Amino acid sequence: MTTATIDARVRGYAEAVRLHLADLGPDVVDELADGLEADLAEAVADRNLGLVDHGCGLADRSYGPSGDGDSGNGDSGGTGARTATDAADLTDLTDLTDLTAIFGPPARYAAELCAAAGLPEAAATPRATGLSAFVERARGRWDRGWAEVTALPAGAALRNFVVSLRPFGWVARGWLVAAVLDGLTRGSFWTLVPRHGIALFWFLVAVVVSVQWGRGRWQPWRWVKGLAVVASAVALIGVVPLSESTANQARWGWDPNSGTSGVPDAGVFVDGQQVLNIFPYDAEGRPLENVQLFDDQGRPIQLNPAGDGWESQVWSVDGLWLRPFGTLSEDGRLRWNVFPLPEFAEHDVEWDGAGFPWPLPGREPQPIRWPFALSPVVIPVPEPEEGPVQDAAGTDGVEAEQPDGEAPTGEAPTGEAPTGEAPADSAPAGDGEEALDEGGGDGEGAAGVAPQPEG
Amino acid sequence: MDTTQLLKGVLDAAVLAVVHDEDGYGYDVVRRLRQAGLDDVGDASVYGTLRRLYAAGALTSYVLPSEEGPHRKYYGITPLGRSMLTTQRKEWQVFAETLGTLLGTERTAA
Numbered sequence: 273m274t275t276a277t278i279d280a281r282v283r284g285y286a287e288a289v290r291l292h293l294a295d296l297g298p299d300v301v302d303e304l305a306d307g308l309e310a311d312l313a314e315a316v317a318d319r320n321l322g323l324v325d326h327g328c329g330l331a332d333r334s335y336g337p338s339g340d341g342d343s344g345n346g347d348s349g350g351t352g353a354r355t356a357t358d359a360a361d362l363t364d365l366t367d368l369t370d371l372t373a374i375f376g377p378p379a380r381y382a383a384e385l386c387a388a389a390g391l392p393e394a395a396a397t398p399r400a401t402g403l404s405a406f407v408e409r410a411r412g413r414w415d416r417g418w419a420e421v422t423a424l425p426a427g428a429a430l431r432n433f434v435v436s437l438r439p440f441g442w443v444a445r446g447w448l449v450a451a452v453l454d455g456l457t458r459g460s461f462w463t464l465v466p467r468h469g470i471a472l473f474w475f476l477v478a479v480v481v482s483v484q485w486g487r488g489r490w491q492p493w494r495w496v497k498g499l500a501v502v503a504s505a506v507a508l509i510g511v512v513p514l515s516e517s518t519a520n521q522a523r524w525g526w527d528p529n530s531g532t533s534g535v536p537d538a539g540v541f542v543d544g545q546q547v548l549n550i551f552p553y554d555a556e557g558r559p560l561e562n563v564q565l566f567d568d569q570g571r572p573i574q575l576n577p578a579g580d581g582w583e584s585q586v587w588s589v590d591g592l593w594l595r596p597f598g599t600l601s602e603d604g605r606l607r608w609n610v611f612p613l614p615e616f617a618e619h620d621v622e623w624d625g626a627g628f629p630w631p632l633p634g635r636e637p638q639p640i641r642w643p644f645a646l647s648p649v650v651i652p653v654p655e656p657e658e659g660p661v662q663d664a665a666g667t668d669g670v671e672a673e674q675p676d677g678e679a680p681t682g683e684a685p686t687g688e689a690p691t692g693e694a695p696a697d698s699a700p701a702g703d704g705e706e707a708l709d710e711g712g713g714d715g716e717g718a719a720g721v722a723p724q725p726e727g
Numbered sequence: 728m729d730t731t732q733l734l735k736g737v738l739d740a741a742v743l744a745v746v747h748d749e750d751g752y753g754y755d756v757v758r759r760l761r762q763a764g765l766d767d768v769g770d771a772s773v774y775g776t777l778r779r780l781y782a783a784g785a786l787t788s789y790v791l792p793s794e795e796g797p798h799r800k801y802y803g804i805t806p807l808g809r810s811m812l813t814t815q816r817k818e819w820q821v822f823a824e825t826l827g828t829l830l831g832t833e834r835t836a837a
Contacts, residue, residue, distance in 0.1 A: 304778055307800050310793075311754040315770060318758065381771045388738070388775025389782075 282312045284423040285371040285378060291415050292382035296391060297488020298438065304385055312371065319374060438486065446482030448507035450475040451514050464518040540575050547575055549596060550611040551640075553647035561640070562599065563611050572609030593618035594638060595629055612640050730767045740815035741765060742776050743808055746786060750803040753777060777802055785811050 286308040293301045375381050386392070421427035447464070454471055455462040466472040484490040485500040540547040552560040565573040575596070596613040598606035614637035621629040631637070734741075745751065745759045757773045780786045785808030790798045804812070 304775070307753060307798075308774070310799065311752075311757075311770065311774065314754040315757070318754075375770065384769055384771035385775040388772040389778045390775075 280423045287419045288378035289382045292379050299487040442483040442486035445507040446479035449503045450478035452510045462517040549613050555651040555653045557647035557650045565609050574608040743812040747804045750801045752799040752801050
């Protein structure tokens with residue numbers, strides 16, 4: 273019981289001394305006050321054993337013969353205190369627990385420590401202005417509040433744990449501030465990940481500065497300390513949004529060019545932009561309609577595979593809002609891989625109960641917006657031997673009676689040979705590259721794309 | 728006369744001398760100083776002096792676990808500390824003789 277009291281007092285006193293040293297920076301405090309508790313506790317134990325008149329405070333320091341080399345030597349003071357309980361009367365002991373009577377006020381103790389260590393006295397200069405005085409008082413209250421907690425063994429353990437984490441906080445502060453500055457200079461693109469070597473360099477510089485500040489170094493002017501506080505605040509404020517956007521980037525990827533995150537998990541994209549329609553041309557550069565496209569696994573290529581997401585797929589052409597729509601196949605299903613997708617004007621559609629836009633009866637799709645009247649690229653077609661879909665130089669009459677996709681895919685690879693060369697030639701060809709790969713072979717309209725045996 | 732003022736000037740030498748005999752931790756040094764008769768020496772002054780001498784390279788330090796209680800930071804003297812001690816011993820001899828003569832006492836420094 274008594275032992276615990278003394279331990280708590282010792283911790284409280286040591287804590288108070290540390291607070292008075294706090295202005296010197298945590299690094300110096302640790303250096304100066306390292307092991308202070310043990311020293312104090314032992315001094316208390318010694319005094320108990322020596323049974324000196326503690327009323328005189330610092331002045332009287334005589335020691336009994338048992339003061340050294342006994343069992344109390346080197347322990348935390350507990351044993352010594354208990355020995356004293358046996359040896360002395362309890363009144364003395366309780367008085368001894370007031371460490372201020374033994375060591376003097378913590379402020380004086382701290383000042384003495386500083387002076388002897390050759391350091392400028394900390395916290396000796398009162399703050400002048402109103403704001404800083406207020407901050408100082410608030411800080412004092414905060415510290416004193418914690419001092420009560422840390423006087424308990426569990427509190428002290430917690431404090432030590434948190435203190436041991438402090439360097440990580442310094443590193444995090446530097447990194448976060450660098451990330452915030454990086455984001456500001458890049459038009460509010462927020463990420464914790466430096467995106468090139470130079471950025472990484474500045475991140476590391478910020479970390480080094482932050483750590484040095486944390487250690488009480490690199491603060492030639494008083495306002496630098498204030499700057500460090502501001503940096504801490506910025507880091508605290510920034511940590512959540514930065515982490516969140518970084519997590520999103522990790523999940524969705526990010527595009528350093530557009531500054532928007534979102535490598536999509538659905539749809540067809542060219543240069544990071546979603547493809548809203550596909551316009552096929554045949555080998556001679558003429559537009560093709562009703563071309564079915566499939567991928568290498570026989571899946572229909574849909575520009576928005578989610579299907580029901582189509583209600584969001586609206587775009588404007590010359591002030592007219594257009595909605596793409598599927599093509600009804602013979603089996604009555606709506607096919608979204610038949611290109612170009614018919615586009616209906618917004619006022620020509622109505623919404624069904626499920627929120628799906630259907631063209632109104634009798635309304636025609638808008639005229640197809642071919643990007644080129646004729647494709648600038650003409651692909652030389654080798655002499656076909658016996659193409660199954662040879663006939664169709666024309667693009668009409670294809671409609672939905674074409675096979676659904678499973679059947680053609682078997683032959684699909686044959687189409688790859690010609691398209692393999694096409695993309696290099698021009699931008700438009702490149703756009704459709706992916707789709708044409710598969711579609712060219714099976715699409716009946718693709719007259720020029722004759723099967724290539726070696727494909 | 729306030730001996731604490733006198734102590735200030737020679738505390739370095741006193742601490743170095745104590746540690747020169749045998750390595751010691753903070754309070755251990757305080758205790759040995761007091762046993763030697765420097766009753767007025769303040770704990771904090773000794774600890775601060777130890778830190779300063781350590782920072783100056785006159786002392787080394789190492790941590791030893793103690794039987795019970797927290798680990799102890801021991802200080803030992805370095806070659807630099809030894810030479811500082813030698814110098815300060817000589818200076819003190821001279822100073823003590825001078826002052827002894829001046830004050831008319833018979834005392835010579837031990």
